[in-house]
Amino acid sequence: MYAVVRGADRPAMDAVGIDDAPLRLLVHGAVAAVVADVAVDRPPGRRADLMAYSRVVDDLLAGGVVVPVQFGSLMPDEASVVEDFLAPNEGHFTELLDQLEGRSQFTVRATYVTDTVLREVVATDPAVAELRARTKGQPEEAVYGDLVRLGELVAQEMEAKRDVDAETVCDAVAPLTVAVNVTAGSGLEAVVDLTCLVDDDRRADFEDRLEDLAEILHERIHLSLVGPVAPYDFVEGAPWG
Structure with a gap:
């Protein structure tokens, strides 16, 4: 996972993340997670991985407010991202996005x-x-x-x-x-x-x-x-x- 953005913003997902994996957007209510697949046999940790992560998150900032997700955060599948990450934290993420808007x-x-x-x-x-x-x-x-x-x-x-x-x-x-x-x-x-x-x-x-x-x-x-x-x-x- 790379970042949380507003669900209504729907940034274009035409970039790639770690190991050139295509990015995609998972929406739940007012918030959305920017995610990409990663090889399970090699969790992210190389300098190149950190640079790719930072590039994605900073590029997202150019399109609107963003809450960076801690580097190396992994979820097993899309359903887990939505049900276990976005849904229970939607209110908190919305508050964070409001606080960080324009900053x-x-x-x-x-x-x-x-x-x-x-x-x-x-x-x-x-x-x-x-x-x-x-x-x-x-x-x-x-x-x-x-x-x-x-x-x-x-x-x-x-x-x-x-x-x-x-x-x-x-x-x-x-x-x-x-x-x-x-x-x-x-x-x-x-x-x-x-x-x-x-x-x-x-x-x-x-x-x-x-x-x-x-x-x-x-x-x-x-x-x-x-x-x-x-x-x-x-x-x-x-x-x-």
Whole structure:
């Protein structure tokens, strides 16, 4: 199964899904499921399968509101899709479709310009600067303890910076979204990932805000944007969750 759409929309089923299987539409009342056959001896799980699934769901979005079904969801036959999936959940799917109408998902990824931020850490923390100078050019085994301490201090400083910078990005983006899911970054590069549900009529403002923010932060932080795609992360309470 790929997605749930409005039964009245009846999107054209001229595309193919995983393993080039033809898509078809199973309707029950106000909702319909987009499905295709799949080989039972090899359940979907390859990267190519995920890409085919995403292509189908995102193409459906171009024709109207869509509720993505979790990748890899299988039912034994058409009757099961209608009787066990659509019928008992028709009301919930209708509510989800209403909530997601005219909205799309975007992902904002913020990553550090690592050299710039590490220079900030060295410049603002005397202990880091001292340890860096002490260990520079020395054999690792001779300064191992200092290197461990240096790594710990840098990690602490980066975490503090990340908290502040992630909040800056979130505060700039959130007012132009319906909802935001936040995934904290880790390591030296990742600052934060934001999965955003955006009204289509605010998309231009949302993208303009990101462009302005990217210009302000470009020396320290790189911003990338993926979307619009179907609202994969905003189907709360779905029966496969």
